[in-house]
Amino acid sequence: MVKCSFCGSDLPIGGGKMFVKREGTVFYFCSNKCEKNQVALGRKPVKTKWTEAYNKLKKTLLTSKEKGETGTGK
Numbered sequence: 001m002v003k004c005s006f007c008g009s010d011l012p013i014g015g016g017k018m019f020v021k022r023e024g025t026v027f028y029f030c031s032n033k034c035e036k037n038q039v040a041l042g043r044k045p046v047k048t049k050w051t052e053a054y055n056k057l058k059k060t061l062l063t064s065k066e067k068g069e070t071g072t073g074k
């Protein structure tokens, strides 16, 4: 199963979009929303609140905070 390169959700079979950059990087997008955020707006998945990558990072930060390490704050 292919996952969306931006939000991390599974692409529907026969759906979604494959985007290849000139340098050869391949992205898969589940929706136009994800494509626009990545390509047109140049956003990073880890900095966009509704993506899986953001939630994962948030979790990692919270766990490392519990260990006594200082987080980056907001």
Ligand SMILES: [Zn+2]
Pocket: 004, 005, 006, 007, 008, 009, 029, 030, 031, 034
């Ligand atoms: Zn997506």
